[in-house]
Amino acid sequence: MKKTLNLISIAGFFIIVVMLGGFTVFRARGDLGRIFSSGADAKQTASDLAQGYFPLDTNWKSLHTMITRATTGSEINGIYSDDQRLMRVYPDYDKGRAFSNIGLINNFAKRADAPISLILAPTAAGVYQSGLPDFIDNTNQLEIINSLYYKLGKGVGAIDVFYPLYSAKADYIYYRTSDCWTSLGAYYAYEDLIRQLGATPFDLSNYDLEYADESYYGELYQQLCFKDCEQDAINLFRSKNGSTVDKVTLYDGDEEIEARSVYFKSALKTDEKKDVFLKGDSFTRAEIDTGSQTNKRLLLIKGTYANTMIPFLLPHYKHITVIDPDRLKAEGKTLSDAVDYDAYDRILVLYDCVQFSKTDSFDILR
């Protein structure tokens, strides 16, 4: 019996190891040449390929999450999980960079003719901080946003969206599996923005809700594969008066894409379904012409959170130009290379406060 069980042990081990290892090599067969061509980085390349092509990726992540939650708690790799949602927590906030970005916006405001508004939105970990256990180390985003707003100079108006979101925290304002607000969350922020600019926002009753996708698993889920967390829905707010968009043109380097809607439904067939909103962060500049009755023009300097809000801004502006500072900087351009910023009636900078502290692309405003 001992010999039989030893044979079972040996066979079991080598079957698992050879199958998983062999399958990894099979999947990576097209890239194996990279190991030999990468010279001194061959070790790193081999490790990356082994991890990248290792089979059953989501199953391993799910098993890891299950064991880690059972043995060491609900925060894994900086993501807090409970039965309701996944939230990325931020123990370290780069205040220096955030204040430096505020300084660059202040300097820009001195040169720009148009008034500038700044929205720093909280992430889910900011709004739901009170629901986090005490021992989870997380930056107080309300304090951070207030301290950043306090440093804003003349010509830059702070738009507070923390309280509108906090008041609506029982609603579906953040995705459960992604670190971004939903269309509804963006709507509450839009409502507050338009009011603070002295106009009247459109009521929710003016929109039809389109359930574009009900099986969205965001990037946080893809990292943990936490099976207990419910999937998300991508909802689109359609104006009952019909689309106000005449033409959308996206520019990415020399590439140009034209469309008739700010919703790119092809993204719903990919993993990153959130990119249905103006193709996510995949373009440098977008020019949107609308059928709005006003003649106002908006220049939107955007972080990821802005994508979801753009559909609500359409009826208020005749033309909206959207600029992604990270991609513009990557192209080696400044804002003045891309647009004539004095030709706009308002400049809106919209970021979540975490991305705002990470980006070093605001020097495009110089």
Add this chain to the structure above:
Amino acid sequence: MVSIVFLYFFLPVFIAVYALAGQKYRPVVFLTAGVLVACWSSLWGLLPIAVSMMTGWVSALVSVKCSKKAAAAMLGITVALNAASVVVFSYSRFYGADLAGILTGHSFPFAGIVSAGSGLCALHSISYSADVFFGKYERERSFIKTACYIAFFPSFICGPVIRYDRIREELSHPVISYDKLAEGIRTLVYGFAEKLVVAAPLLDLWNRISGEKTENLSFASCWIAAAAFSGSLYFDLKAYCDIAKGLGLMAGFSMPDNFNAPFACGGFNELIRRYCITLFEWFRDYVYRPLCPKRKSDSICLPAMLAAISASLLWLGLGGRYFIWGFFFLLIITLEYITRKLLAKINHVVRAIFMNMIFLGSMPLLIFPSSKDALSFIGRMFSFSGLPGDVYIVYVVKNYFIMFIIFVILAFGLARFVKTALNQLNPNIVRIVQPICQTVLLLVATAFLAVSPTQGFMF
């Protein structure tokens, strides 16, 4: 070694080639595998291994072929070159400490190069040379087999340290048996699980608590943090030793245990004999005993012990904290020796509790680079205050409860006790359970590796 590349690619290929090579060529395959493992860390890492191989081989040759005087001189050169190799190639790994950096402010040209196995090869080379010189056994005539022993790659990361006479026969006739292969696989998989599931999370807990200012921590949090660090250190070392032992068994080598439930000891004299056993025995046999040849069996020779502890700490790394911790240990061992008759009257469990408390209490001396920070942390541990409002206690009780249960079961030898009891009851129970546990642990370890593909040696 704890990586997907090692477990899923290197290991099966190595075992397959090793098994197919036949007894004659197995030492060559084994040596080639060792060279590849060293190269995986750094090509420069081959240099200290080559130094250890050559000095060991030449020293043994001179011991046999030349005069006693020449052999003694060559042994001295072997010791000096291997010590230098450790200083140059091994120290820079540990917290960035390197001798030249400390003495001159300028690092060695090789500082920062991770040289897997340089520390172990030096110990193997010195012990082999010394044993041949003193006639403990005959020198190995085959260079390949000598090199295989000195660069015994399963032990590269942190042991166990092996004596040549223990594996001489197996090196001459490397046989892969079903029993050894199955036992090796079990031990290897167990080592992976210890490293990934226990050691790494305990270090995370230590990092989390120690990231807080000491004055904000309660005494209980400080004790938990020290226990977490101590546990992560123990399980990290033990995991690598188990992986080494498993790999050695798979290749047909019987390797010694390096740990024997050290936290269940009743005193420090026992602790040093059960924590890194092979390292203790090496320094006992090659430093302590030669310096204290005429000692009585129940006595201790303080200067020799001081030299042995200092040498072992120097081997671990340079830095004031190692010496402070070493001297503290020496002091405790001396006190324990002086009061041994009195201590013998105390119940073993009570002594074990006190021993663990003192051991944990000394951990900050080893952890913190600054003595001031260490003393501040120790002061907090013994302040017995700050408990109300301490969020970390809630955190640990809520999240790490199961982890600490696993820690206690494994570290105090309870798992081994249960296994032995079951074996006595019915050996078939253990035999049936083992393959199931092995498969579960392999899958669990794979899940952790798939998320974090490479886990380095923490210390």
